[in-house]
Amino acid sequence: MTMTTDATSTPSRLDKHALAKLIAADIPAGAYVNLGIGQPTLVSNYLDPASGVTLHTENGMLGMGPEATGDQVDLDLINAGKIPVTELPGASYFHHADSFAMMRGGHLDICVLGAYQVSVTGDLANWHTGAPDAIPAVGGAMDLAIGAKDTFVMMNLLTRQGDSKLVETCSYPLTGVACVSRIYTDLAVFLIEQDGVVVRETFGIGFDELADLVKVPLRQG
Amino acid sequence: MVEVTQSAAAAVADIPDGATILVGGFGTAGQPVELIEALVDSGATDLTIVNNNAGNGDVGLAALIGAGRVRKIICSFPRQSDSHQFDAKYRAGEIELELVPQGNLAERIRAAGAGIGAFFTPTGYGTPIAEGKETREIDGKHYVLEYPIRGDFALIKGHTADQVGNLVYRKTARNFGPIMAAAADRTIAQVHQVVPVGDIDPENVITPGLYVDQVVVIPQAAVPDQEQGQ
Numbered sequence: 161m162t163m164t165t166d167a168t169s170t171p172s173r174l175d176k177h178a179l180a181k182l183i184a185a186d187i188p189a190g191a192y193v194n195l196g197i198g199q200p201t202l203v204s205n206y207l208d209p210a211s212g213v214t215l216h217t218e219n220g221m222l223g224m225g226p227e228a229t230g231d232q233v234d235l236d237l238i239n240a241g242k243i244p245v246t247e248l249p250g251a252s253y254f255h256h257a258d259s260f261a262m263m264r265g266g267h268l269d270i271c272v273l274g275a276y277q278v279s280v281t282g283d284l285a286n287w288h289t290g291a292p293d294a295i296p297a298v299g300g301a302m303d304l305a306i307g308a309k310d311t312f313v314m315m316n317l318l319t320r321q322g323d324s325k326l327v328e329t330c331s332y333p334l335t336g337v338a339c340v341s342r343i344y345t346d347l348a349v350f351l352i353e354q355d356g357v358v359v360r361e362t363f364g365i366g367f368d369e370l371a372d373l374v375k376v377p378l379r380q381g
Numbered sequence: 382m383v384e385v386t387q388s389a390a391a392a393v394a395d396i397p398d399g400a401t402i403l404v405g406g407f408g409t410a411g412q413p414v415e416l417i418e419a420l421v422d423s424g425a426t427d428l429t430i431v432n433n434n435a436g437n438g439d440v441g442l443a444a445l446i447g448a449g450r451v452r453k454i455i456c457s458f459p460r461q462s463d464s465h466q467f468d469a470k471y472r473a474g475e476i477e478l479e480l481v482p483q484g485n486l487a488e489r490i491r492a493a494g495a496g497i498g499a500f501f502t503p504t505g506y507g508t509p510i511a512e513g514k515e516t517r518e519i520d521g522k523h524y525v526l527e528y529p530i531r532g533d534f535a536l537i538k539g540h541t542a543d544q545v546g547n548l549v550y551r552k553t554a555r556n557f558g559p560i561m562a563a564a565a566d567r568t569i570a571q572v573h574q575v576v577p578v579g580d581i582d583p584e585n586v587i588t589p590g591l592y593v594d595q596v597v598v599i600p601q602a603a604v605p606d607q608e609q610g611q
Contacts, residue, residue: 242410256556257559283507307484334507336506
């Protein structure tokens with residue numbers, strides 16, 4: 161692995177927990193945040209309770225607490241991934257139309273979603289591989305992606321085959337158009353800006369090596 | 382006037398073949414399992430079901446689908462780790478799927494109950510979901526035209542009802558209940574308990590009884606003791 165003198169580079173790639181910790185540190189105090197399902201929910205493990213960040217879950221709750229354990233498990237209190245969770249003081253419940261109005265109406269500050277691909281203009285593909293035998297399922301991803309004020313993606317930069325998931329144009333069916341503002345990956349953080357993609361920092365890789373892997377125009381932050 | 386009964390079978394007896402049924406629940410939370418099981422027993426078939434998911438495990442909605450009684454399902458997230466009943470029917474070409482983003486699903490149901498003819502939503506613009514649909518640019522933003530989803534029946538699950546059908550839900554089991562109650566010609570709500578009129582603080586009523594035609598008491602749909610009578 162090449163070491164560089166780039167001041168924003170750290171010596172090793174990030175695992176999903178370190179990445180979740182980094183995203184958590186970037187969420188401003190007092191923000192209203194939706195962490196989708198799957199890997200992005202790890203971010204909640206690293207939010208400082210004193211920061212006053214409020215978690216939204218699409219199935220009708222603000223003020224979601226950590227995953228329920230033991231006697232706390234209550235099947236009427238679940239998150240978007242249908243995992244039993246807990247409620248924090250100040251929590252509220254509401255019906256589905258209100259929950260999605262919060263997204264579409266621009267009331268959520270940040271959502272963090274996984275992705276199959278993100279384009280250089282912030283198009284997101286994360287719901288369907290387009291495979292003919294796949295059963296499509298979209299859930300709340302399309303509403304979240306275009307509704308939150310900022311949509312962050314959390315993913316590995318490369319597929320198992322070594323292809324970049326940051327692409328010029330998505331080949332998978334889209335979830336939303338020009339909706340992603342930031343991409344957190346194991347190798348780098350990318351900012352999607354009006355005039356292109358900026359690399360904010362890299363992990364265990366130099367800018368030039370990263371640019372070779374990604375094959376889309378990048379600027380150094 | 383709301384009818385209160387103990388019999389799920391009697392409540393669903395009038396649902397005919399070919400009906401469109403709004404079914405509450407997000408996964409199993411808020412799913413009116415006993416009403417759906419009664420529907421399985423009733424024999425009604427060729428049904429169109431509207432639900433967020435397409436059944437979990439082998440009970441409730443999954444059992445109805447597995448019994449081959451659902452012609453079409455309108456939902457946002459059919460594929461789950463335990464959706465094997467749906468998966469088998471879908472792969473065999475024996476069930477039609479209309480996939481709707483979850484927020485569009487909720488708003489289309491809400492619109493039906495609120496008398497809205499159609500609405501423009503930004504969700505799905507530029508995606509396969511919008512193919513063939515009318516779009517419009519409003520103040521520089523792109524929208525897709527979506528139409529209401531109305532049911533002949535709604536089957537929902539509340540926690541507590543009173544004798545006039547006012548409903549209180551419990552935690553995230555509320556989900557689609559309130560909007561489905563308003564969007565069907567006939568709404569049947571199963572609840573854990575029925576209390577006398579006046580026992581629910583009017584400030585705490587979530588679904589006014591006006592939307593509810595029938596209340597079915599299913600006491601065995603138990604919740605932790607400390608939560609009862611909230």
